[in-house]
Amino acid sequence: MSVPGRLVYQAYQSFWSGFDWLYPPQCGGCGKAGKRWCGDCIGSVQLIIPPVCPICGKKQKANKVCEDCAGASHAYTAIRSWAAYQGPLRRAIQRLKYHRDIAMGEILARPLVGFLGKLAWHVDLIAPVPASLARLKERGYNQVSLLARPLGLGLELPYLPNALLKVRDTRTQVGLSAEERQENVRGVFRADQRLVKDKTVLVVDDVTTTGSTLEECAQALKGAGACQVYGLTLARSMID
Numbered sequence: 001m002s003v004p005g006r007l008v009y010q011a012y013q014s015f016w017s018g019f020d021w022l023y024p025p026q027c028g029g030c031g032k033a034g035k036r037w038c039g040d041c042i043g044s045v046q047l048i049i050p051p052v053c054p055i056c057g058k059k060q061k062a063n064k065v066c067e068d069c070a071g072a073s074h075a076y077t078a079i080r081s082w083a084a085y086q087g088p089l090r091r092a093i094q095r096l097k098y099h100r101d102i103a104m105g106e107i108l109a110r111p112l113v114g115f116l117g118k119l120a121w122h123v124d125l126i127a128p129v130p131a132s133l134a135r136l137k138e139r140g141y142n143q144v145s146l147l148a149r150p151l152g153l154g155l156e157l158p159y160l161p162n163a164l165l166k167v168r169d170t171r172t173q174v175g176l177s178a179e180e181r182q183e184n185v186r187g188v189f190r191a192d193q194r195l196v197k198d199k200t201v202l203v204v205d206d207v208t209t210t211g212s213t214l215e216e217c218a219q220a221l222k223g224a225g226a227c228q229v230y231g232l233t234l235a236r237s238m239i240d
Contacts, residue, residue: 028088097143
């Protein structure tokens, strides 16, 4: 990281640290007072480490393409997730997503900076999975942007929240089968050709299960001229 980039990222972190001083936080994972994300909860995270499918990132017994990906043609090049969507990490993400604890975004994005650096993907820009206008009105923010923005700062990559748009509302993916998830998000994203043409795009989301949302984002981006699309999520549901 360059010196100017490091200073900008440090300033962003300092802003949230100052916010903690003014409004003492509770841990998003266990509720313990004093930190947004305590050491005990960090230590309990189940990291998703190889072997995984080199395409969809699903846990495997060996580093080889899984059966699902062997019979499919994905628009994305690869998906990776930092950790399993369970325990304190699940609760922390839910606080960020449903309980307006927006300070969780910066602290949860920190491990993604190092994680993406180790993947050695060469990307040109970062785009968050967009929320619909109705969901933005309901929550007041897109929780994925709160992860993607500090990730861009930490890696000195352009963060372009308008590279992808969600053009219609969908029902929640929670509780849907793989087929229902795919149908639920079919054709709901649109990419801005002016921003993504001939670019390698990293799409960021909070949680993935089947990868259907990231696949639809990738299809929209490739249709707008992106040359490659990668997907990165903080967590992965292990039910697939």
